[in-house]
Amino acid sequence: MTARPVLHADADAFFASVALRSRPELAAVPVAVVAHVYIASANYPARARGVRSGSLAQDALRQCPELILMDVPRAEVEEVGDALFDIFHNSATAVEPGSIEEAFLDVGATDWAGAIDAGHALRRRVARELGIPISVGVGSTKLMAKLASRRAKPDGLSVIDAGEEAGLRTTLPITDVWGIGATTLQRLHRIGVLRLGDVDGIPPNELQHVCGTAMARRLWRIRDGTDDAVVRPVEQRSSLTAEGSTAGFARPDKTPGELAEACVERLCKRAERAGLAGTGMTLTLRPETGGKAVVRKRTLVAATTGRADWLAVAGDLLAGEAVPRLAGLRVTLTGLLPLDRVQHTLF
Known part of the structure; x- marks a missing residue:
């Protein structure tokens, strides 16, 4: 095995794992978190009983009557997702995001023993600092690393060596x-x-x-055997997104305005933490009846992290036209710039 190894790190049952941090006594029982009326994530005991992401919560309860349902802790999920990538960046020379909870990593290892050690260290650090499990795969290419991390679940590390790789490229x-x-x-x-x-x-x-x-x-x-093995880092984040559902499990429903306000608050907090300011906002409205989402956008003259500014923009976007009954909405800050590059206007 002479190729430079690639790591793929993937948090296990991410939404459910985050929700269970404050409920460790439920770790061994079937638990799922719900977004609107759908299962967003199920822990592994629930998956063993046939509960799957994307299914209706009522169908999941029929499949597994002892299933415990929890509302998606959106703010905590976004906070943990940001912290997870902070650890990724601190542990690797290059990070290529795949989603909020997974990424390819180049840890700078020139041999496989070094890559495996780095994978174990990464898993220990995430468990210690964030209280969630992640699985890590090590392979010579991105595909092999991703296949390895899939096999490592839940909460493990797996390596696809040269002999196994040769067989997989046929079978x-x-x-x-x-x-x-x-x-x-x-x-x-x-x-x-x-x-x-x-x-x-x-x-x-x-x-x-x-x-x-x-x-x-x-x-x-x-x-x-010449497929992609290059970890391509995102040098600067260009957008931040927060979303939520109007209805949740065991909580009062939220109006579109209340939901947008909560998303903006979370986004501004995350942007400030990352040292970024936004120049635009996109509001994506998900109708309760399904169908095509309604998208509304606004661009400001100057970049800002000001809560009052973005709350006003979100309010204007919601008031612009009649808002259908919503299942949920997503707010995205776009055109992000480092704060030291923001040009402040004189007037």
């Missing part, structure tokens, strides 16, 4: 290659591509026609 089910959409998977299955090795029997033109040139090239690179 891996095509459904386990992250980033392939459902429609493309169906098309690949129709031409007999069920595992990576099946790609070899498909004429190049046909494979490109079925899944597109970019995906075909990616599959060929995976087969050849």
